[in-house]
Amino acid sequence: MVAPGAHGLRRAGPGEDFWQYRPASQGDSARLIDWRRSARSDAEFVRDRESQTAQAVGLWISAGQGMGYAGASDRPSKRDRAHLLALALAMVLLxxxxxxxxxxxxxxxxxxxxDRLAERIAAITARDGDGDAPAPDQLRPNQRLVILSDFLDDPAWVDALLARAAGMGVTGVLMQVLDPDEETFPYAGAVLFRSLSGVIRHDSRDAGGLxxxxxxxxxxxxDWLRRRAxxxxxxxxxxxxxHPPAVALSWLYQVLAG
Known part of the structure; x- marks a missing residue:
């Protein structure tokens, strides 16, 4: 597994990873000399490490009413699972x-x-509408962004977000979180479909036919989301x-480090 955290800048500086050997010069203290490498020649060498920097990661979790859906009482809602993934990912990254x-x-x-993130994630409240979208003007240059949503509402905002991100050097992840009923559509017979906000309703006499x-x-x-991303x-x-949240967490952890 590739750890996120510090990321190499491909130049000498403070860090943990080896960068290069270079001949010692005036001003280098004795503690910087790599004596094992120097013993193989008549010169003294310094072992440089690669300069590293912390990466800024932004998290956004949809607060649309639709994220409150759970198809069974023994399953978490999409909102609860998205909150769990966001908090767990934050803990790993921190x-x-x-x-x-x-x-x-x-x-x-x-x-x-x-602690601050745990409080703020727990305080996120549902919006009035079924969908939700991040504000593109909240992006910051060169950050990485993790978007957690069901992406079942109008997806036009995805294009707007990615277009602005491209101009700011922002990269990231779109993670779709769904309930298994939304994956398999296990309905049959007469079913009244209603969005959690109550705005959308559809009374079907043959749900299986849909x-x-x-x-x-x-x-x-x-496929559209994958192509855009x-x-x-x-x-x-x-x-x-x-599915186990650890699987999604591991995937998020690795792609952010890539």
Whole structure:
């Protein structure tokens, strides 16, 4: 597994990873000399390490009403799972020395920031509408961004976000979080479909007859998101709430370090 945390700048400086040997020069103290390497020649050599910097990561979690859906009482809602993933990812990144913050708020490092993020994520409240979108003007140059959403509402905001991100050197991840019922559409017979906000309603007499069309549209939406993400130099992933969160967390952890 590739640890996030400090990222090499490909130049000599403070860090942990070996960069290069160079001949010692006036001003280098004796403690900087690599005596083992120097013993193999008539000159003294210094072992340079690669300069590293903490990476700023922004987290955004959809607060749309639709994220409150859970298809069964023994499963978490999409919102609860997205909050868990965001907080767990933040803890891992902070442990690696990263600066982390919710989008639109300062990204900081350290244990105090972990407590602060836990409080702020828990305080996120649902919006009035079914969908939600991040504000592109909250992006900051060269940060990495993790977007957690079900992406079931109008996706036009994704294009706007990625276009602005490209001009600012912002890269990141789109992570789709769905309930397994939204993945398989296990309905049959007469079913009243209603969005959690109550704005959208559809009374079907043959829900099973809608399954193929629904699954095709879901696949199209997922392919669209993947193409948009890849074209912008981002990553796209998806997670279902009946799967272990550790799998999604591990994937997020690795792609952010890539």
């Amino acid at each position: 442990r690696g020395g990263e600066k982390v913050g919710l989008l639109g708020q300062p990204a900081r490092a350290g244990r105090v920031q972990a 399954r193929d069309a629904y699954l095709a549209r879901l696949a199209d939406r997922r 890849t074209g912008a130099g981002w990553h796209f992933g998806h997670h279902t709430t009946d």
